[in-house]
Amino acid sequence: MSNILQELEAKIEGIQSASTSKTNVGVVREIGDGVAKIEGLSGAMLNEMLEFPGGLYGLALNLEETEVGAIILGDYTKISEGDEVKTTGRLLQVPVGKELLGRVVDSLGQPLDGKGPINAKEFYPVEKIAPGIIKRKSVNQPVQTGIMAIDAMVPVGRGQRELIIGDRATGKTTIALDTILNQAKINQAGEASGDPNFRPMYSIYVAIGQKNANIARVIGTLEEHDALKYTVIVAASASDSATNQYIAPFSGASIGEWFMQNGQDAIIVFDDLSKHANAYRQISLLLKRPSGREAYPGDVFYLHSRLLERSARLAEGYGNGSLTAFPIIETQAGDVSAYIATNVISITDGQIYLEADLFFQGIRPAISVGLSVSRVGSAAQIKAMKQVAGKIKGDLAQYRELAAFAQFGSDLDARTKATLERGQRVVELFKQTQYQPMDVQLQAAILWSMQKGYLDSIPVERIKEFQAKLQEFLSTRKESTLAKILAKKQIDEEVEKELTAALEEFKVIFK
Amino acid sequence: MKISREARRAAREMYRLSLVDGRLDTARVKDISDRLVSEKPRSFLEILKEYTRLVRLELANRHAVIESALALSEDESNRILADLKTRFGNDITAEFRVQPGLLAGIRIKVGSDVWDGSVRNRLNTLSQQL
Numbered sequence: 001m002s003n004i005l006q007e008l009e010a011k012i013e014g015i016q017s018a019s020t021s022k023t024n025v026g027v028v029r030e031i032g033d034g035v036a037k038i039e040g041l042s043g044a045m046l047n048e049m050l051e052f053p054g055g056l057y058g059l060a061l062n063l064e065e066t067e068v069g070a071i072i073l074g075d076y077t078k079i080s081e082g083d084e085v086k087t088t089g090r091l092l093q094v095p096v097g098k099e100l101l102g103r104v105v106d107s108l109g110q111p112l113d114g115k116g117p118i119n120a121k122e123f124y125p126v127e128k129i130a131p132g133i134i135k136r137k138s139v140n141q142p143v144q145t146g147i148m149a150i151d152a153m154v155p156v157g158r159g160q161r162e163l164i165i166g167d168r169a170t171g172k173t174t175i176a177l178d179t180i181l182n183q184a185k186i187n188q189a190g191e192a193s194g195d196p197n198f199r200p201m202y203s204i205y206v207a208i209g210q211k212n213a214n215i216a217r218v219i220g221t222l223e224e225h226d227a228l229k230y231t232v233i234v235a236a237s238a239s240d241s242a243t244n245q246y247i248a249p250f251s252g253a254s255i256g257e258w259f260m261q262n263g264q265d266a267i268i269v270f271d272d273l274s275k276h277a278n279a280y281r282q283i284s285l286l287l288k289r290p291s292g293r294e295a296y297p298g299d300v301f302y303l304h305s306r307l308l309e310r311s312a313r314l315a316e317g318y319g320n321g322s323l324t325a326f327p328i329i330e331t332q333a334g335d336v337s338a339y340i341a342t343n344v345i346s347i348t349d350g351q352i353y354l355e356a357d358l359f360f361q362g363i364r365p366a367i368s369v370g371l372s373v374s375r376v377g378s379a380a381q382i383k384a385m386k387q388v389a390g391k392i393k394g395d396l397a398q399y400r401e402l403a404a405f406a407q408f409g410s411d412l413d414a415r416t417k418a419t420l421e422r423g424q425r426v427v428e429l430f431k432q433t434q435y436q437p438m439d440v441q442l443q444a445a446i447l448w449s450m451q452k453g454y455l456d457s458i459p460v461e462r463i464k465e466f467q468a469k470l471q472e473f474l475s476t477r478k479e480s481t482l483a484k485i486l487a488k489k490q491i492d493e494e495v496e497k498e499l500t501a502a503l504e505e506f507k508v509i510f511k
Numbered sequence: 512m513k514i515s516r517e518a519r520r521a522a523r524e525m526y527r528l529s530l531v532d533g534r535l536d537t538a539r540v541k542d543i544s545d546r547l548v549s550e551k552p553r554s555f556l557e558i559l560k561e562y563t564r565l566v567r568l569e570l571a572n573r574h575a576v577i578e579s580a581l582a583l584s585e586d587e588s589n590r591i592l593a594d595l596k597t598r599f600g601n602d603i604t605a606e607f608r609v610q611p612g613l614l615a616g617i618r619i620k621v622g623s624d625v626w627d628g629s630v631r632n633r634l635n636t637l638s639q640q641l
């Protein structure tokens with residue numbers, strides 16, 4: 001009994017001597033718009049949490065000789081000039097882990113959905129050093145977006161960073177959302193199969209500076225498709241402070257990194273980085289940092305590169321997971337040479353470029369063939385897709401050129417005509433309604449029938465109908481063939497035979 | 512306080528000239544500020560304010576504030592002062608304040624560094640840990 005008493009006393013002693021430890025303080029000299037200038041604080045570190053009276057915290061962003069510039073997390077109106085500020089020795093951190101799945105949180109990881117507290121067991125710092133080149137593994141496993149035009153022409157691999165870029169209301173968010181829905185679909189099928197080696201793909205959707213109504217729509221769509229349970233939503237809406245909008249994507253990245261470092265896979269959507277850059281510009285103006293091109297602070301490039309550097313595919317022994325990033329950028333009148341757009345283009349491994357013209361012509365998703373690329377993703381495509389889609393992008397680009405040219409010339413040679421006929425049909429095939437992601441095995445089968453000429457005799461205006469019925473036929477009557485494509489990941493002789501028989505059968509039914 | 516870049520630079524230059532062996536020299540501070548006021552260069556008031564701020568911060572770095580819940584005895588004060596001089600050098604100045612809010616114990620601040628051994632601080636730390 002006396003032992004335990006001694007132990008308790010030792011504990012108190014420990015706490016007491018620890019609490020005499022040195023801290024560093026300063027005094028608020030100026031406060032306004034969520035930013036404080038603090039005199040003193042000579043010992044503050046970059047990105048360190050600072051403690052203000054009343055339990056408020058700030059983040060040290062500017063370290064100058066005699067003062068520190070900090071952004072306030074929370075209600076800055078409660079802070080006044082002359083208040084004492086303390087260093088904490090801690091960096092800003094957010095809760096991470098599976099406990100966050102199915103939840104909507106703010107940029108500090110606090111719940112916004114009224115579903116009770118999040119009992120996370122781990123926390124990660126919001127700013128983290130990106131995994132070095134040694135720990136990275138090459139990108140060779142696919143992320144199936146379920147959007148046929150993307151999976152065929154601009155395939156995305158795990159650990160890749162693929163930009164979604166386009167004017168307002170061209171379907172950027174929808175592409176990201178469809179990709180999340182497809183992961184949920186794959187997860188549900190994988191869980192149902194009972195395969196012990198199945199690795200689910202989780203999603204993180206970070207909303208930055210959007211209207212609350214838009215965020216609610218995304219959440220609603222995910223709920224409708226039972227996909228929210230595989231998703232974490234980090235929301236800093238237009239009505240949140242610039243500080244919170246600035247931090248949100250970094251918090252999301254930390255939540256994503258947890259999956260990556262624990263042998264799991266995740267994708268992360270940043271919707272969008274144009275608004276993020278604006279929030280950062282606002283903060284920098286308040287901190288009186290020098291500004292550069294288009295009034296953005298000079299280090300906005302570094303801001304986005306250190307964010308996107310955090311997605312990777314980690315080698316075994318270093319986490320063995322992956323984080324795939326889909327940053328979104330909004331352009332004005334299709335201008336990709338604006339400052340933020342060129343920056344992010346140069347940081348990412350490719351882009352999906354959406355064209356307003358195509359969108360209004362009803363070609364949706366409005367993916368521009370010529371301007372969309374994926375620099376590393378083709379290594380990740382499964383062989384079946386390579387077999388049927390290898391040449392499609394080139395053919396379609398050629399078709400677009402010829403189509404513009406063909407309006408003027410009347411007598412076309414047979415080959416040009418064939419290219420045009422084929423191109424028109426591929427454009428039709430690639431039209432895809434939102435929230436209807438397609439399995440990769442079905443994509444391969446459809447593209448195979450196109451490649452083998454089964455669509456050539458179908459009038460262009462009936463292609464969609466043909467496709468829909470063929471998909472239904474294959475899904476309900478030829479399930480085993482589709483399953484073989486998925487299992488073998490290629491179209492070998494056996495599959496080819498079965499597909500030929502299936503298409504011959506279907507041709508007779510389709511009238 | 513808005514201040515132009517040139518004024519800030521001038522103040523910093525004046526401040527540098529006020530140091531002897533890295534320490535603020537009272538005679539130089541007086542001399543330099545007198546000359547500024549008599550010559551009245553452009554925005555000299557701004558410069559003087561910024562210069563004063565820098566001097567004040569440096570003085571704070573060489574000045575200790577010792578707070579205690581109850582007034583310290585002469586013996587205790589002298590011990591603390593001697594201790595500070597061995598740590599920070601003989602030119603350190605000190606002031607003692609009574610601060611009942613600390614409940615018990617003392618808190619020493621030199622520049623922006625704080626050593627807090629007060630009961631108030633321990634209670635705060637405890638309540639954060641719980």
Ligand SMILES: Nc1ncnc2c1ncn2[C@@H]1O[C@H](COP(=O)(O)OP(=O)(O)OP(=O)(O)O)[C@@H](O)[C@H]1O
Binds near residue numbers: 168169170171
């Ligand atoms: N493939 C599609 N098929 C049909 N409708 C679509 C498709 N993709 C997008 N839409 C519709 O187009 C509209 C704009 O889409 P979305 O919100 O994804 O665009 P955005 O580029 O993210 O817009 P914003 O600039 O507002 O963020 C929505 O009403 C959406 O339902």
Ligand SMILES: [Mg+2]
Binds near residue numbers: 174
């Ligand atoms: Mg959008």
